[in-house]
Amino acid sequence: MADAYGSPTHETVRLDSVRKIYTRGDNSVAALAGVSVSFQRGTFTAVMGPSGSGKSTLLHCAAGLDRPTSGQVFLEGTDLSKLSEKNLTLLRRDRIGFIFQAFNLMPALTVRQNVVLPLQLAGRKPKKAFVDEVIERVGLTQREHHRPSELSGGQQQRVAIARALVTQPTVVFADEPTGALDTKTAREVLLLLRESVHRAGQTIVMVTHDPVAASYADRVVFLADGQIATELHRPTAAAVAEQLTHLSDAVAAQPVAMTAGSV
Ligand code: ADP
Numbered sequence: 253m254a255d256a257y258g259s260p261t262h263e264t265v266r267l268d269s270v271r272k273i274y275t276r277g278d279n280s281v282a283a284l285a286g287v288s289v290s291f292q293r294g295t296f297t298a299v300m301g302p303s304g305s306g307k308s309t310l311l312h313c314a315a316g317l318d319r320p321t322s323g324q325v326f327l328e329g330t331d332l333s334k335l336s337e338k339n340l341t342l343l344r345r346d347r348i349g350f351i352f353q354a355f356n357l358m359p360a361l362t363v364r365q366n367v368v369l370p371l372q373l374a375g376r377k378p379k380k381a382f383v384d385e386v387i388e389r390v391g392l393t394q395r396e397h398h399r400p401s402e403l404s405g406g407q408q409q410r411v412a413i414a415r416a417l418v419t420q421p422t423v424v425f426a427d428e429p430t431g432a433l434d435t436k437t438a439r440e441v442l443l444l445l446r447e448s449v450h451r452a453g454q455t456i457v458m459v460t461h462d463p464v465a466a467s468y469a470d471r472v473v474f475l476a477d478g479q480i481a482t483e484l485h486r487p488t489a490a491a492v493a494e495q496l497t498h499l500s501d502a503v504a505a506q507p508v509a510m511t512a513g514s515v
Pocket residue numbers: 274275276281282283301302303304305306307308309310512513514515
């Protein structure tokens with residue numbers, strides 16, 4: 253199968269000249285100023301950049317949570333701009349997984365009930381063996397009848413990961429997934445994410461500001477002023493930190509009115 257441009261579908265997600273302009277009063281901000289990037293199936297990509305560089309906007313546009321002002325987003329060849337709100341909601345539900353910094357679990361539900369919730373919301377009957385396997389993969393088999401308040405932060409994030417994986421989504425978007433965790437727990441969560449990519453072929457796109465977290469990815473895409481500045485493959489934390497320092501210095505050196513972050 254190929255999309256309208258004839259690209260093979262190993263490109264799970266592709267952004268083509270995506271611009272997102274926010275207007276407040278007389279001021280316009282180009283949160284994304286023409287971003288073209290693709291995320292290949294079975295890869296783990298980190299998106300980094302100085303504060304205000306457009307990371308969240310990129311994630312929201314790529315995940316169909318927000319619509320670009322111009323340009324297109326393709327999910328395995330489907331042009332999201334052509335979908336109605338209803339079909340976009342269905343596509344997000346069926347084909348995209350989300351992991352957030354704040355876990356966003358349902359406090360009254362057990363681990364297992366939280367994990368199967370997306371399937372139930374989609375009207376899909378959870379297959380016991382597969383749910384068992386996903387819970388086992390995140391190491392929570394012994395805790396499946398506990399509620400989130402009875403778990404550590406790392407365990408809660410592992411529930412959120414299982415919940416994101418249980419629908420077998422085309423792509424998982426993670427927004428600062430280790431932002432609320434201590435170093436050791438963050439490492440466990442990152443290893444789990446990397447394992448789901450390298451063992452199970454999951455595609456993951458993760459926004460982070462942490463060079464160590466980014467070093468678990470296969471590739472780091474750097475944004476500055478709403479544009480892709482550069483990328484690193486097989487990144488080390490030191491190389492990521494150095495690149496980030498260059499970008500932050502470059503942004504700081506600009507007149508305020510020129511930065512994407514100015515409003
Ligand atoms: P990052 O995630 O890298 O910090 P964002 O994507 O949040 O960057 O923001 C990029 C730019 O777009 C910033 O200048 C921000 O102030 C602006 N922006 C983001 N969301 C909105 C919004 N809803 N309304 C107005 N401006 C916004």
